Amino acid sequence: MDYNKKEILAYLKEILAISSPSGYTKNIMDYLIHELETLNISYFTTIKGAIIATVKGENDEYERTFSAHADTLGAMVKSIKPNGALALTLIGNYMMSCVEGENCTVETLDGKSYSGTIQTIKPSVHISGDEARELKRIPENMEIILDEKVFSNSDVEELGINVGDYICIDTRTTITEKGFIKSRYLDDKASVSILLYVLKYITQNHLKLAYTTNFYISNYEEVGHGASSCIPQKTKEFIAVDMGAPGFSQNSSEYSVCICAKDTSGPYDYELRKNLIQTCREYHIPYKTDIYPHYSSDASAILRAGWDVKTALLGPGIFASHAYERTHIDSILATIDLIINYIMK
Known part of the structure; x- marks a missing residue:
């Protein structure tokens, strides 16, 4: 599919420019609400300030929920x-x-x-x-x-x-001519920009989704309880869109979508992971599967909170995570490609 790199990077630069450490996220959430209203996307906000946007699909009894977190270190x-x-x-x-x-x-x-x-x-x-x-x-x-x-x-x-x-x-955001993106807080603002662009792409191209799909932007993930409450009741699949972590002895890459098999919270759902990988193979989307020894996600938070759902974790590869981070536009595009192709299946 043909994705607009300029629009993706414009979202990312604007999101990175708004400071939002956990607990100080009103400005970034207000920005996201404004963008959702511009796109005429249905949404609601939780008491603690998270945003859940919804796009109706052909099946509204089995729902999918994607998450990304707008809060940072x-x-x-x-x-x-x-x-x-x-x-x-x-x-x-x-x-x-x-x-x-x-x-x-x-x-x-x-x-x-x-x-x-x-x-x-x-x-x-x-x-x-x-x-x-x-x-x-x-x-x-x-x-x-x-x-x-x-x-x-x-x-x-x-x-x-x-x-x-x-x-x-300060984020010190830099985007090079060769497609490298260097900044603090690509974890997880790269993924927030991805979900926002996916919503725009769905709207502009009038895509028909197989299942009603929710987009949960949490605001307390970095302190452990981001998406632990208020996920839509019909959610059967919860897919956290967060960073992959390339580095020493890891399989992840800055040039592909990264799919996590297991992290500190344990293994993610096997069948859901298999379906995501099969989607990558079917549509020739570059991907890497990996295991992260010091990591948890919003999907981890909802399982600890007792939600009975299948979970997965995917996202762009972010080098030097929780430091001065780097990724490449190829990784962002691969993540978008996987999400869009998957929600249409």
């Missing part, structure tokens, strides 16, 4: 230090070494934004020498240096910054 102000620096606590799980020296923005409760930089407490080798090099990169040894003339905790408080304010880390 991030941080929060843990305390204000006597010298005006900010201690931080993590939102989600990532290595502190991959955010050292990154620019960030502190968002206050009253809507003010302040820029800053994430540094270690010994950021200069000219001052600390080997102590700076050998310092363990853990949250306790990291801090936010504000781009403000502050010298005490009272100076910071006068700005309106308080404990609990969100810290949004």
Whole structure:
């Protein structure tokens, strides 16, 4: 099928530009609601802010639900230090070494934004020498240096910054001429852009779906409970669209759709996985099957919550996951191709 790369990348760039660490997702969800309304797609929102869009199919007793999560990693102000620096606590799980020296923005409760930089407490080798090099990169040894003339905790408080304010880390999004996409939070904003484009493609091409299909955009996946509630009652298949994780000893690829057989939460449904792979083979869609030893998804969350459904996990291959990530447009296109061909079967 012929997919519009410019439209896909436009969605992705706009979504990546909206900061949305878990718990601070209203802006990104408002953007998605606006796009759904523009496409005239039926949807509803859950109490905790997730979005579930629905496209009617020929069979409305057996429903499929695809998910992607709009929330990302991030941080929060843990305390204000006597010298005006900010201690931080993590939102989600990532290595502190991959955010050292990154620019960030502190968002206050009253809507003010302040820029800053994430540094270690010994950021200069000219001052600390080997102590700076050998310092363990853990949250306790990291801090936010504000781009403000502050010298005490009272100076910071006068700005309106308080404990609990969100810290949004800059994405540094870059798209190369050769189709590589580098950015923080491709997990899982690449998949959100994929589902949004799939909805647009369905609408523009008047596709007839075999089954009523739901598109669940969750907003607390990175902290474990994203899609754990409120999935449509007739859902029989729940397919999480999340990242594949290429890297050392893995089978995943940045140039194909990745289908997970098993992760930390256990194996995904065998028959559903087989059906997805058969779809790839039938339509000559490049795919890789893989196992992820330190991973769980929205599909994991719904199984832990007690939902009696078949689950699967697929998505574009995202290199250096939970760090400064990279994928390729080929992987995004393969994921779109699998989803569209599958929902028509």
